[in-house]
Amino acid sequence: MEELLNFTKTLIHISSIIAIIGVSVSVIILLYRTMRGPTNPDRAVALDVIGVNIMALTGLIAILLVSTQFNDVILLIGILLFIGTVALAKFLEKGVIIERDMD
Amino acid sequence: MARTNDLILRTTTALIAFILLGFSVYLFFAGHNKPGGGFIGGLMASAALVLMNMAYGLDVIRKVIRVNYLYMIFTGLLIAVGTGVGSFLFGAPFLTHNFGYFQLPILGRTELATAILFDLGVYLTVIGVTMTIILTVAADREESE
Numbered sequence: 001m002e003e004l005l006n007f008t009k010t011l012i013h014i015s016s017i018i019a020i021i022g023v024s025v026s027v028i029i030l031l032y033r034t035m036r037g038p039t040n041p042d043r044a045v046a047l048d049v050i051g052v053n054i055m056a057l058t059g060l061i062a063i064l065l066v067s068t069q070f071n072d073v074i075l076l077i078g079i080l081l082f083i084g085t086v087a088l089a090k091f092l093e094k095g096v097i098i099e100r101d102m103d
Numbered sequence: 104m105a106r107t108n109d110l111i112l113r114t115t116t117a118l119i120a121f122i123l124l125g126f127s128v129y130l131f132f133a134g135h136n137k138p139g140g141g142f143i144g145g146l147m148a149s150a151a152l153v154l155m156n157m158a159y160g161l162d163v164i165r166k167v168i169r170v171n172y173l174y175m176i177f178t179g180l181l182i183a184v185g186t187g188v189g190s191f192l193f194g195a196p197f198l199t200h201n202f203g204y205f206q207l208p209i210l211g212r213t214e215l216a217t218a219i220l221f222d223l224g225v226y227l228t229v230i231g232v233t234m235t236i237i238l239t240v241a242a243d244r245e246e247s248e
Contacts, residue, residue: 069137069138072130072133072137072138075126076143076147079123079126079147079150083150083153083154086112086154086157087157090157097157097241098153098157098160098161098237098238098241099160099161100160100242101160101161101162
């Protein structure tokens with residue numbers, strides 16, 4: 001029983017490290033798109049997906065460190081990401097982020 | 104310029120703003136034993152207010168939420184200083200905080216600390232400062248035209 005527990009622990013450790021490496025490679029490819037993206041919407045979408053990858057990284061690191069203190073951070077990154085992407089989209093679409101009168 | 108339709112943004116804002124405000128209140132009350140506190144809670148509440156401003160426009164939100172954010176900064180600082188001065192009433196040094204256990208109706212035996220009043224001051228001040236900065240910048244351009 002003790003052996004099985006240790007085996008599971010090592011398995012989770014190794015698989016989370018492999019997943020962190022995979023997400024990091026994805027972030028690097030997205031950084032290439034952010035730098036060389038031909039248009040500004042490409043960069044906006046790439047930054048949005050980088051944020052999603054950062055949420056995944058936070059969750060994986062929480063698994064690696066065996067901690068529940070990062071759960072709020074994941075939700076926080078998601079909310080700020082949504083608001084930032086909406087602001088970027090409004091700026092690209094209309095030129096202003098907060099309009100005075102919309103009707 | 105052609106009029107654009109913001110129906111999806113407005114509908115999602117009406118749903119998400121409540122989640123954001125609830126998360127902000129959760130962070131505010133979780134600050135004692137978990138990550139969170141007045142500062143990040145205030146930032147979340149102002150994020151919800153900024154999202155509503157982005158979706159519905161400045162004038163509509165000013166009609167719905169009739170809050171002067173400059174007075175909100177003043178109220179927050181007053182509460183924060185008041186918790187410091189209030190310790191003089193009990194003959195304790197400035198900013199001395201205390202806690203006690205109380206029997207609440209639904210929650211049962213709960214630890215209530217006076218530090219949450221100081222945190223409330225921080226919360227209101229952070230909302231006031233953030234919204235003052237953002238709304239002042241947002242309302243800047245069209246007045247000069």
